[in-house]
Amino acid sequence: MSMGQHISHRFDEDIEAVTSKVLMMGGVVHQQVERAVSALLTCDRVLAEKVIADDVKVNTLDVKIDEMCNRIIVTRQPTATDLRLVMAIIKATNDLERMGDEAKRIARQAIDISKRGVLPELFESIEQMAVRVKEMLNKSLDAFARKDIDAAFTVIGLDKKVDKDYENLTRQQITHMMEDPRKIHASMDLLWSARALERIGDRSCNICEYVIYLVQGKDVRHIDYKELEEHME
Amino acid sequence: MNNMMEVQNLSFTYKGAAEPSLKGISLPIQKNKVTALIGPSGCGKSTLLRGMNRIHDLYPGHQYDGAIQLLNKDGESYTDILSLKKEAEMIRLRQRVGMIFQKPTPFPMTIHENIAYGLKLSGVKKKADIEEIVEKSLRDAALWTEVKERLGHDARGLSGGQQQRLCIARAIALKPEVILFDEPTSALDPISTLAIEEMISVLREDYSICIVTHNMQQAARISDYTGFMYLGEMIEFDQTDTIFMQPSVKQTEDYISGRFG
Numbered sequence: 001m002s003m004g005q006h007i008s009h010r011f012d013e014d015i016e017a018v019t020s021k022v023l024m025m026g027g028v029v030h031q032q033v034e035r036a037v038s039a040l041l042t043c044d045r046v047l048a049e050k051v052i053a054d055d056v057k058v059n060t061l062d063v064k065i066d067e068m069c070n071r072i073i074v075t076r077q078p079t080a081t082d083l084r085l086v087m088a089i090i091k092a093t094n095d096l097e098r099m100g101d102e103a104k105r106i107a108r109q110a111i112d113i114s115k116r117g118v119l120p121e122l123f124e125s126i127e128q129m130a131v132r133v134k135e136m137l138n139k140s141l142d143a144f145a146r147k148d149i150d151a152a153f154t155v156i157g158l159d160k161k162v163d164k165d166y167e168n169l170t171r172q173q174i175t176h177m178m179e180d181p182r183k184i185h186a187s188m189d190l191l192w193s194a195r196a197l198e199r200i201g202d203r204s205c206n207i208c209e210y211v212i213y214l215v216q217g218k219d220v221r222h223i224d225y226k227e228l229e230e231h232m233e
Numbered sequence: 234m235n236n237m238m239e240v241q242n243l244s245f246t247y248k249g250a251a252e253p254s255l256k257g258i259s260l261p262i263q264k265n266k267v268t269a270l271i272g273p274s275g276c277g278k279s280t281l282l283r284g285m286n287r288i289h290d291l292y293p294g295h296q297y298d299g300a301i302q303l304l305n306k307d308g309e310s311y312t313d314i315l316s317l318k319k320e321a322e323m324i325r326l327r328q329r330v331g332m333i334f335q336k337p338t339p340f341p342m343t344i345h346e347n348i349a350y351g352l353k354l355s356g357v358k359k360k361a362d363i364e365e366i367v368e369k370s371l372r373d374a375a376l377w378t379e380v381k382e383r384l385g386h387d388a389r390g391l392s393g394g395q396q397q398r399l400c401i402a403r404a405i406a407l408k409p410e411v412i413l414f415d416e417p418t419s420a421l422d423p424i425s426t427l428a429i430e431e432m433i434s435v436l437r438e439d440y441s442i443c444i445v446t447h448n449m450q451q452a453a454r455i456s457d458y459t460g461f462m463y464l465g466e467m468i469e470f471d472q473t474d475t476i477f478m479q480p481s482v483k484q485t486e487d488y489i490s491g492r493f494g
Contacts (some may be wrong), residue, residue: 080478
């Protein structure tokens with residue numbers, strides 16, 4: 001999508017500034033997720049505590065971006081693509097902020113697990129899921145930066161795999177919990193973390209839906225994957 | 234018959250001009266809807282508006298092509314207003330299709346006389362009838378409560394916004410079917426502008442309205458349909474929401490989002 005230069009350079013600058021802030025926020029959230037998962041897998045309490053403390057960075061960016069969007073709306077009254085961009089940014093920022101909260105949740109589980117000192121069975125199985133979710137988040141930010149709807153569509157397709165991972169992991173842990181009730185606590189911690197990852201995947205999909213909305217002007221939320229596939233064709 | 238007017242493939246050349254100012258314009262003016270025309274200066278939107286009640290023809294020699302159909306009183310058939318020739322027909326046309334200009338143009342008379350004057354010319358004789366229409370027009374133009382105590386005062390003592398509403402009252406006193414607004418609020422402060430916009434949204438219930446405006450948020454706020462014009466052509470005509478949120482022509486998008494040229 002090619003947007004010509006605005007007659008007011010300030011407007012282009014404002015839009016660029018807020019877009020790069022969103023990408024910066026995405027970068028911080030990605031790092032938070034990565035560290036949280038790493039803290040979980042290595043039972044690293046110090047790192048987990050850092051993740052919890054750093055959530056304030058995400059929140060600060062959230063507030064800052066909202067302010068910037070408010071300013072653009074009040075001073076520029078954006079229309080058409082500009083309007084959709086501002087809308088998409090406001091919504092994407094909200095999702096990123098919530099992903100930050102999910103990372104914090106994983107960090108809390110990491111602390112709980114390390115406090116109790118009991119590891120759940122098949123602890124590593126969450127790693128594969130984490131890799132996929134991080135990929136989704138990364139690619140959704142890429143799609144947003146490049147306004148690339150094909151990339152956005154691909155990410156939405158990945159969500160099925162993550163859902164499958166989550167389902168498998170739940171089934172395995174239920175089995176282990178039945179076999180050894182002493183590990184129920186540990187399994188629950190793991191499942192909470194997996195649940196958080198699964199939510200991060202969902203929110204990455206949301207961002208991709210905003211990208212499609214931004215580029216095509218079509219709202220593709222609340223339609224199933226098959227409908228979306230038809231639409232993309 | 235949802236269309237009060239239909240402009241069909243209209244071209245218009247000013248007297249002595251080498252190039253036409255309008256090139257094959259078509260659009261409907263729907264009944265009881267507000268239609269906005271937007272576009273950069275010189276795109277022909279005011280020229281189009283002024284063609285719609287043939288106010289151009291106050292000075293002869295301009296050339297029209299195509300047709301401008303106006304729904305007849307029977308509500309079924311149309312008359313091409315470009316076929317009108319007699320002076321009486323023109324006067325009748327301008328009663329049916331009234332126009333409000335950018336700058337308020339009150340007559341140098343009292344507030345009351347500003348409205349009564351046109352009524353008397355159009356043959357309303359009975360004093361009681363005139364009083365009734367004057368009050369109703371001022372009420373419809375949302376001016377009555379502000380001026381009812383001073384109907385005998387000179388109209389030029391009113392504020393700009395009030396003068397503009399007086400002009401609207403004067404136009405609707407003659408019971409037009411279509412009202413054409415040529416940038417009615419560009420000389421007014423924001424509060425008077427909102428008062429006029431509010432009034433237009435009420436007037437829509439009884440009249441069909443076409444408005445030319447440079448204020449795009451105004452077009453987005455008050456109109457049902459919007460036409461974007463450029464260099465004498467209608468680039469895009471659609472529902473207002475579509476034009477402002479998801480226009481299909483790139484030129485329209487560039488214009489409304491400030492990326493023109």
